Amino acid sequence: MGAEMKTEDKNIAELFGRIQNAKHLVALTGAGVSTLSGIRDFRGKNGLYNDMDAEKIFDIEYFMQDPSFYYGQAGSFIYNIDEKEASVVHLVLGELERRGFLKALITQNIDLLHQKGGSKNVIEIHGSPKTHYCLRCAGVRMDFDEAAALVRAGELPKCPKCGRALKPAITFFGESLPADALREAVSESQDADLMLVLGTSLTVYPAASMPDYTLRSGGEVVIVNNMPTPLDHRAVQRFDDLGEVFEGLKACLTG
Numbered sequence: 001m002g003a004e005m006k007t008e009d010k011n012i013a014e015l016f017g018r019i020q021n022a023k024h025l026v027a028l029t030g031a032g033v034s035t036l037s038g039i040r041d042f043r044g045k046n047g048l049y050n051d052m053d054a055e056k057i058f059d060i061e062y063f064m065q066d067p068s069f070y071y072g073q074a075g076s077f078i079y080n081i082d083e084k085e086a087s088v089v090h091l092v093l094g095e096l097e098r099r100g101f102l103k104a105l106i107t108q109n110i111d112l113l114h115q116k117g118g119s120k121n122v123i124e125i126h127g128s129p130k131t132h133y134c135l136r137c138a139g140v141r142m143d144f145d146e147a148a149a150l151v152r153a154g155e156l157p158k159c160p161k162c163g164r165a166l167k168p169a170i171t172f173f174g175e176s177l178p179a180d181a182l183r184e185a186v187s188e189s190q191d192a193d194l195m196l197v198l199g200t201s202l203t204v205y206p207a208a209s210m211p212d213y214t215l216r217s218g219g220e221v222v223i224v225n226n227m228p229t230p231l232d233h234r235a236v237q238r239f240d241d242l243g244e245v246f247e248g249l250k251a252c253l254t255g
């Protein structure tokens with residue numbers, strides 16, 4: 001072992017030490033985690049907003065008028081899960097949970113990639129396409145795989161009772177966030193003695209308030225994001241490059 005450890009490697013080793021010593025580790029993830037899997041950030045440099053009308057795709061009023069618009073657009077970035085790879089971030093977070101380090105994962109993402117990466121306790125505060133339901137008929141449910149097969153075949157997932165298009169349980173503009181998931185997210189954030197804030201600029205509420213709950217309960221926050229966040233000055237460690245940090249953590253886990 002000739003060469004001296006690079007500063008970044010030292011910092012990642014220090015982060016791994018924190019992860020191992022944490023009693024209640026929680027992660028909060030945003031769009032930056034998905035962009036590593038080729039999913040575009042809604043608001044970032046190569047964001048969906050540049051060439052796709054995300055406001056319209058996820059607008060509840062518009063969906064009720066014309067659900068085929070959502071299904072037509074979302075086919076290529078939500079229902080094509082088989083074509084997407086979990087990134088090193090998803091995989092390492094899944095492994096950290098499997099080894100008992102990570103207690104909960106709060107995400108703003110709706111792409112199911114954390115589940116693909118092996119995470120089980122995923123709290124999806126912006127909802128999830130894992131379930132589709134009828135806006136009219138109580139109790140009608142269709143799971144992701146069944147809905148995705150229909151969407152990929154160019155069909156709409158429809159309610160067997162009333163024939164209307166089913167809606168994914170993603171929170172659309174004009175809808176309330178899922179109350180149970182939010183309560184759970186707040187509770188986990190308060191219990192966390194260490195929160196990893198990953199790929200989010202902490203500008204969208206209520207996700208942005210989660211690390212505040214951790215800090216107010218006496219916990220520590222580590223931030224990994226390629227843009228500044230309002231909480232950078234309160235983080236015990238701050239990194240820019242998610243890929244580099246998680247390749248480093250992967251090496252710590254396997255080495």
Ligand SMILES: [Zn+2]
Pocket residue numbers: 134135136137140159160161162163164
């Ligand atoms: Zn129905």
